[in-house]
Amino acid sequence: MTSPLDPLQRARLLDAEMQLQRAWLELTLRELQVAAKASPWAKFRALNLGGVGLSILKHRSLWLAAVSLLINMYRRHAK
Secondary structure, three states: OOOOOOHHHHHHHHHHHHHHHHHHHHHHHHHHHHHHHHOOOHHHHOOOOHHHHHHHHHOHHHHHHHHHHHHHHHHHHHO
8 A cells, every 4th residue: 555645755756757757858859959950951941041931942843833934934045
């Protein structure tokens, strides 16, 4: 049978649990930051494109639209 914890023991236990959760969250955040820096998209962050500019670069359909626009402009200019 377990005995009930007095308020001081309970506070210490909760404090220790919160410290463990904080340490785990910090480790997880570090891992995510390392993964983000290793991402091929990290190079574009240095260009200061912002969230909108970066999201545009990630969409393949927008790349295809830009390439087709450039091809059409080249064809018209070449005629």
